[in-house]
Amino acid sequence: MATEPEMRPHVEMEMVAVNTTKPLKKKKKPRNLKRRIVQHWELYLFILPAVLYFVIFHYIPMYGVQIAFKDFIPSLGIWGSPWVGFEHFTRFFESYYFWDLIKNTLGISLYSLAVGFPLPIILALSLNEAKDGFFKRSVQTVTYSPHFISVVVMAGMVIAFLSPTTGLINHIIGLFGIDPIPFMSDPKWFKTVYVFSDVWQNTGWGTIIYLAALAGVDPQLHEAAIVDGASRWQRIWHINIPALVPTMVILLILNTGSLLAVGFEKILLLQNSLNMESSDVIATFVYRSGILDAQYSFAAAVGLFNAVINAILLIVVNQIAKKRGGASLW
Amino acid sequence: MIKKSVMFFMAIVLLLGILAGCQSSNDTNASKKEPGKAFNKTGYPIVDKKVTMTMFGPNVGLTQWKDMQFFKTMEKKTNVHFKFKTPPSESLDTKKNLTFASGDLPDVFYGASLTQEEQVKYGSQGILIPLEDLIKDYAPHIQKMLDEHPDIKKAITTDDGHIYALPYVNQALPWARGPMWYNGKFLKNLGVKELPKTTEELYDLLKRFKTEDPNKNGKADEIPLTGFKIEDIRQWFLGAFGVADPKVELVDGKVKYGAIQPGYKDYLVYMHKLWKEGLLDHETFSQTAEQKQAKGHDNRLGLFADWFPHFTLGGSDSSTKNPMMVPVKGPNVDKPIIPISSGISGGQFAITNKNDHPAAAIRWADYSYSKEGSNFLHYGKEGDFWKWGNKDKNIRTHVDPPKGFESGEEYRGTLTPDYGIPVPTWTRTEDEKGWDDPFTQFIYKQTDEKIRPYGQVPFPPVFLKKNESSEISRISSDLDTYWQQMEAKFITGQKPISDWDKYVKTIKKMDVDKLVDIYSKAYKRYQKK
Amino acid sequence: MVVKNESKFDQVFKVFNYSVLAIALIIVLYPLIYIVSASISDPALVNSGKMWFFPKGITFEGYKRVFDNSEIWIGYRNTIFYTVLGTAINLFVTLPAAYALSRKDFVGRNIFMAMFVFTMFFSGGLIPTYLLVKSLGMVNTIWAMVLPNAAAVWNIIICMTFFQVTIPKELEEAAIIDGCSTTKLFFKIIIPLSAPIIAVMALFYGVGHWNGYFNALIYLSDQNLYPLQLVLRQILVLQEMGSQMTGSGAAGAAASAMHNKAEIAAIIKYAVMIISTLPIIIIYPFLQRFFVKGVMIGSIKG
Secondary structure (H helix, E strand, C coil): CCCCCCCCHHHHHHHHHHHCCCCCCCCCCHHHHHHHHHHCHHHHHHHHHHHHHHHHHHHHHHHHHHHHHECCCHHHHHHHCCECCCHHHHHHHCCCCHHHHHHHHHHHHHHHHHHHCHHHHHHHHHHHHCCCCHHHHHHHHHHHHHHHCCHHHHHHHHHHHCCCCCCHHHHHHHHCCCCCCCCCCCHHHHHHHHHHHHHHHHHHHHHHHHHHHHHCCCHHHHHHHHHCCCCHHHHHHHHHHHHHHHHHHHHHHHHHCCCCCCCCHHHHHHCCCCCHHHHCCHHHHHHHHCHHHCCHHHHHHHHHHHHHHHHHHHHHHHHHHHHCCCCCCC | CHHHHHHHHHHHHHHHHHHHCCCCCCCCCCCCCCCCCCECCCCCCCECCCEEEEEECCECCCCCHHHCHHHHHHHHHHCEEEEEECCEHHHHHHHHHHHHHHCCCCCEEECCCCCHHHHHHHHHCCCECCCHHHHHHHCHHHHHHHHHCHHHHHHHECCCCCECCEEEEECCCCECCCCEEECHHHHHHHCCCCCCCEHHHHHHHHHHHHHCCCCCCCCCCCEEECCCCCHHHHHHHHHHCCCCCCCEEEECCEEEEHHHCHHHHHHHHHHHHHHHCCCECCCCCCCCHHHHHHHHHCCCEEEEECCCHHHHHCCCCCCCCCCECCCCECCCCCCCCEEECCCEEEEEEEEECCCCCHHHHHHHHHHHHCHHHHHHHHHCCCCCCEEEEECCCCEEEECCCCCCCCCHHHHHHHHCCCCCCCCCEEECHHHHHCECCHHHHHHHHHHHHHCHHHEECCCCCCCCCHHHHHHHHHHHHHHHHHHHHHHHHHHHCCCCHHHHHHHHHHHHHCCHHHHHHHHHHHHHHHHHC | CHHHHHHHHHHHHHHHHHHHHHHHHHHHHHHHHHHHHHHCCCHHHHHCCCCCCCCCCCCCHHHHHHHHCHHHHHHHHHHHHHHHHHHHHHHHHHHHHHHHHHCCCCCCHHHHHHHHHHHHHCCCCHHHHHHHHHHCCCCCCCHHHHCCCCCCHHHHHHHHHHHHHHCCHHHHHHHHHCCCCHHHHHHHHHHHHCHHHHHHHHHHHHHHHHHCCHHHHHHCCCHHHCCHHHHHHHHCHHHCHHHCCCCCCCCHHHHHHHHHHHHHHHHHHHHHHHHHHHHHHHHHHHHHHHHCCCHHHHHHHC
């Protein structure tokens, strides 16, 4: 087989720029610092709108966090409600289902990540190899569309397609002489149903960001590689994939920061008392025991617990990414 | 680095928090405000000069409240003008909670189904004002209802003796949920003369539904019994074994937890038998309401629950050929129980402390509790939706809806808010029964024969104290999840019934005794009222 | 020889690649066809599983019902307005901030980053946010629809990563040596170079506005300001309730009302979805031209 394609100098530099995002100089001297601040004063202007936005709409209301430690009474307001310490947290931790909830939440998250994370990358690379034209545009648009199907309709379709008697999937399975599988009433199947319906709905949508990143690859790199006799596969492996790595790493970091944040709406719609043992997650638990009774404090406490765990996960993964020299948030 | 920035943020957060904390607190005025000078204690208009109030209620999406005939006519009559805040009814709870929590209150809550907990909570905080004195002074029709029906008064009076919200009262049909119906065609094709009266007879009939091709299509595609989730059909079968409710119930004057009673075990055994033999639809736990309905439209169902049989089976609105199930009785009980509704739905009209004209508001609401007002709210004025068939006998007939409306009901939904939501009114049973169509008569006859003699309200509407209700919600959030899961497992055979003792033990561990104890105390307080 | 072998390998690869895409297309296309067919089929046949590909019992009742509803059009108008205005604000906030954060020589970068990321996890919750919006006088105005979500941390980070990866550092350095100001650099070079990410951001934010209903639910009470999604939710409201009514003492008339409502909802459910999402699906092929290879280089030269 052919050896690594030889790169031209300027091309190599580009590759370096792609692969490392480490700052070149780490030591800062105070005088130098001041000069740099003054020199880049416009950058502060650039970030000002965002800072204003986050301060006004996120940091000012942040005092609401305290209701997790309070017994929130509307007429007394957030500040006037009495403190109860960790009562709401204890209630959550002492729940009979606490460990089941954690297990299911993490299970669904990790399963989603394992299946749902690589697929958009593969589809994006694959689309990138197709010639521009009607076919490519069709695949792109069609795979993108399911993202907009509402959760209610989606859940209805999942249940209908998977019905043991009238569902299409079981008809197809039946052609191979396999007995109908009760997907919705067997707890073993719940996570698979959830994850794959998600994959089906969101893979095309997930490719968008990767397609944009691929559009940023300099075509000269490919031209040079072709001249050097690199196969398509080699060009994907040595040019396209490295170009996607920083985006992949960042998305991975962001995703680990939301491992406990599995949304409740779709799960609630697919949930029934038979698959409950594998379908009940933190969000559905809170929904059931909190929101409907206006138990703001309890919901806030669970939310805070989630946030702390998620934040820790994100920081840890970010540090790992940083140590390994890849892209990182800071 | 991280530590530093975290500290930095904590500082910012604290600072901003303190700044934002300087908000004014709610003023909790005296509950009773002086009626305005131009207020008329009797007669109409209620106020000589127009007053404006804000009203909060759920919109079911047919038309905006401000365009409804009911509110327009009432405004002309009373001089009370409303500004409406009407979130979509499915999001009512979100918006209602926010309304209370943010202190951004309307003058009145209308049809917003304030729970008992909300009434106690916001009543004791002074957000909702007590109505009993206002009723005494200005609302003769409501007063009359409370005097004539002590049960209604008991149901809406909190333990501290206050009434914070007015109810929707409609006792014409005491159904707690859609009853069970037989498919009339199946019965006819099998030549069934008498409906089953015991669980054994019912089992035999369901067996015949399955094996004797009652829909005559030559295929064994019949589903003898189905439900959209088990709660669809649970109550009629629980009642056969002497249990009124799987949660807290009042049987023979004693507070019990249904899901650990021996009768409940009998129910599980029986349902498991139906499941095992394919008499109970194996999609009961997982299907959608539409899928169940589709099976009915295909004429595959023998016995099912729905509000009216044609909702599931399709076909004519007025078919009286599908009889209601006769309550069956298990081997160990003398008489089956059918859980019924008290017909009182509290929390439908409340006045907040923001309201400057509470007396005018209560008078405005009072009209809907008079016979005339209740009919106007419910049916609109003569000629729109109905006309007299026989006025002396109090019989109405429907009139055709105007162009652009599918049905009279849909048209009615644009005239009045009393459509799909409970509203503050007192519907008279004789008016509800007073329609000339045979279907209405059929429904009432079936109900009088098959439900009323066995009916029992599972548990009276007791009020809980604040710490009680938070304790209940703590206990029941785990408990409900557990017994519902186990019910499904026992019925489908994923867990053998020999695990029953273990199951009861787990439930006891989940503080069920404490829950029963709290409800017993609350019930005692209720009895004393 | 080597070249020939490889081109054979390439051909196999090409066939393989197109098969993968074709399979993806079929897997996704089928449910979409199902939805389109369902939108013009008799709901009873859809629910019983008899309609599984081609429409059955064709009826346009669903579409008729939706289009008869005048509020739909008001909702459409509002949604388009919120989407355009909201997305413009989003881009105005996101792009400069993301660019600033992408610069390693930006002093305080990590502090700003931490400040933004912190809000991904911790928030004051619904009530304080509502009170804030209220005290800013934005309740029941269009501003409540576009300002409380003027930026998303997630998008800022993605955008920042894109700038870091694709903007050659030499370019920035050269520009600075030439005495070009940061603002000029940003507008003359960075923005034209970043068509793909701007398209992605516009799409992400735009779709968010298009599908959003929660802010409308919380902050708006004037129905004439309702966006499409909230209007649609109202139409579909009672869908599941018909068979779940419990103990409210609802009488027969109310039950019939709910049942009718549920039947109507069953008919229009699919039509509603198609009508409400068609615009954003149609717009996508137009955005795709920004994802085409070489678009960056072209813009530098142009």
